[in-house]
Amino acid sequence: MELLPQALVDGIMLGAIYIAIAIAFSLVFGVLHVIDFAVGEWIMLGAFAGFYLNLWGKVDPFLMLPIVFIVFFGLGYLLQPVIQRVLSGHKGNPLLMALVFTFGLGMIFRGTAQTFFGFYSHSIPSHFSNGSFYFEKGSFFLTISSVRLAGLVYSGVITLILNYLLRYTDFGLAVRALAQNKEAAGLMGVNNRRTNKVLYALYTGITAMTGVLIGVIISVNTKMGAEYSIFAFFVVVLAGMGYLAGVPAAALLLGIIQSVFLVYLDPGWTLLAVFGILYLILVVSPTGLFGKGWV
């Protein structure tokens, strides 16, 4: 059992990355009803932005996060009306069309990135990458990587900022009103279009910053997006579709399950275990871990 604390800590660190990937994704789904399958590609593009900014500016990537946020906030702000146009169609199923649209968008991003950035993997160096905290007493030992700890702090900060925005600002009030009832919110004076644009821009900005974080902790390449799209989707489903408060718990659970399986059981079964537990939870509670998601 001496490995259990290490497995739990690593699981929490892994879960922190999933929180950062899924939190804004869940918010966009809850309000705009867009399952953005390009989420992984926003991560990839953010990671490349971080990589090149670091290459040219020689500045620690954590200091470049605000620049990446602003750039991708702008891109998201410009793109949202196009997605809104798809969502507001009257023929067919607009939700399904939006899903297909973002899936296509992801493919375009990936293909374009491969053309411009090539197929090699890169790494973003950071001062946080060096060193770790190590504790040892008898048979007990614990290693905490400083860069992953920075990732945990980042996820915590993002979650707290979003929580503050949603609970204590007029923008948050408008977002919550839109999530409950679009028509009623509009009648109460909520600017639907502008709120949606800012919300989607927040999502792309946060997701791109998470890409930089992943580039520092793991690596950067044009193929990385698909994997993170899947995990973002799993976390959101596990949390309950559109239930933002459930995301941290769902992400941490997913990270801990993976970590414990990797350490204690056959690592080859890790993903099967993750999927198995996810399906089991959905069979018992189709609206997610807390029973508060969409049906």
Added chain:
Amino acid sequence: MSLTKSAIFATIATVMAGGALRAQEFKIGVVVELSGDNATGGNVAKRGYDLWAMAVNETGGIQIGKKKYPVKLFYGDAQSNPSQGAAAAERLITQEHVDLMFGPYASSVANAVGPVVEKYKIPMINGSAESPLVWKPKFKFVFGSIPPVNFTGAACIDTLAHLSPAPKTAVVFGSNDTFSSSTATAFNEALIKQGIKVLKFNIVPEGQDLTPLLSAMKGLRPDLICFGGHDEELINLVKDLHQIDYTPKALLMHYGVTEPAFAEALKGDANQVFGGAVWTETTKTSSKILWKDSQTYAAASLKAFKVAADYTQGGCSAAGIAFQVALQKINATPPLSEAKREELVKALEAVDVETFYGRIKFATDGDYFHANSGISSLTVQIQNGVVKAVGPAKVAEVPTQYPMTPWAKR
């Protein structure tokens, strides 16, 4: 004759003339991974095939009798997916009517393409695809220019086992794909044979974050860490080890260490990592076909692509030379009939030629039927960002740097 009829006849005549012209070149289908998870390796393989075609065509083509026949490559993207690879092969054979085929980078895709070329009786040479599983079906029409990974893996472990102080313990991980799991199995078997205790042997899901596994492994303090994976996974593993601050005495990886992008991504952390290969830019070879030695080939690659060549790229170019030699031997002219392709298989089995890559000679019996048995495996190590051969002793360019310098002191 009306204007319309004239136009139709003119079109038919043009198409027929075009057909006749096309028959003057060898059409070679290439199924590689131009996109998807294995796009890096797939594009490295593409560079190898392209460089051979460019070099041949610069000389006017393959000399058959008194005439030269250019080669033309027709690409199919396997998208790093075996079923897409098989579909691409089928399309190249049935629609493009290719005479010959070059095989994919990844063993999993090569395994799917093999039955297709066997069905249509199209000779194919894999310039990559190192898993021993590629050779298990013993296809008549499938050849390979790189020996199976169990030879390469065993050679690396042999080099490491004889270092001082001798490593006593090891952990082995392999990513869950055909090549990587075969590599890990090869490492594991060779370690046991060398009397090195394997503390942990795991096949892990592709792309899995291995930090929890490595953190737990840190408590075991293994002397060696051996990993079978592809480019991105190798980079992630080194970063993970740095992040948990564990430096083993030696870190052995295969494939990707010899790819220039590995050292470029990891900078100083790439140094002292061991890898397996069958060729480097400095391998001593001598040839009369296209490139006179390794250095000449490396220079040609650098000129064409501005990227240093690795052994996968070299293996793909060497595959072209094997075809070239066999076609010349049977005086084959395009397009190749089924009878001529059968004859070509026999000619390939008889190929025994010195190339810039080393000797190409395909096995004609045994477990690795049609794999190249002409070249030996090398152990390489990255030293100051450059791939250097460090084993076996008779071909070592430089002494090994061992044990590894701790990450924090780099």
